Amino acid sequence: MNTPNFYEQVYRLVRQIPYGKVTSYGRIAQMLGAPRAARAVGYALQALKDKQESPSYREVPWHRVINHAGRISISNREFDAEEQAIRLRAEGIPVDENLHIPLEHYLWEGLNFFEIDQLLANS
DNA sequence: ACAGTGACAACAT
DNA sequence: TATGTTGCCACTG
Numbered sequence: 001m002n003t004p005n006f007y008e009q010v011y012r013l014v015r016q017i018p019y020g021k022v023t024s025y026g027r028i029a030q031m032l033g034a035p036r037a038a039r040a041v042g043y044a045l046q047a048l049k050d051k052q053e054s055p056s057y058r059e060v061p062w063h064r065v066i067n068h069a070g071r072i073s074i075s076n077r078e079f080d081a082e083e084q085a086i087r088l089r090a091e092g093i094p095v096d097e098n099l100h101i102p103l104e105h106y107l108w109e110g111l112n113f114f115e116i117d118q119l120l121a122n123s
Numbered sequence: 124a125c126a127g128t129g130a131c132a133a134c135a136t
Numbered sequence: 137t138a139t140g141t142t143g144c145c146a147c148t149g
Contacts, residue, residue: 025131029145036130040146046130047147066138067131074130081130 006032010044010059011057012119013111017064021093021108022101030108041065042073063087064108072099 009032023107031102045065047120051057063084074090074094085095093106102121111119 031130032147036132036144037146039129039144040131042130043128043146044130063131065130069132072130084130 007044011060021107022064026068070101070103
């Protein structure tokens with residue numbers, strides 16, 4: 001699916017992840033109708049760093065997005081990975097020394113099709 | 124217009 | 137299991 005505002009859609013959806021829950025890049029992509037755009041989702045979140053001046057972007061809980069294996073996926077950027085771990089722990093989510101989160105307890109169920117449509121309706 | 128880039132994911136050794 | 141490889145896709149200069 002080739003949507004014009006893919007990043008914005010990612011941000012909208014990520015904002016729906018409840019406090020204390022996490023989901024994966026792939027699941028975000030799938031919910032947006034682009035099941036193979038997981039990398040693009042990660043890219044979208046990285047792009048948030050350049051938009052921190054804007055409050056609406058600062059509200060995006062990017063730290064609640066991890067990879068499909070249940071791990072923080074910023075391994076080569078130690079500083080950012082640590083910040084993500086700190087933010088997750090602050091929400092009561094356990095992150096072990098290998099940056100792993102037990103998905104069976106903290107995975108967000110996600111939105112259904114109707115909810116997605118509604119969320120993306122008013123652009 | 125197009126080749127390069129990543130905070131992914133699935134598959135293959 | 138643990139790495140390595142390959143496909144992917146939106147965005148960028």
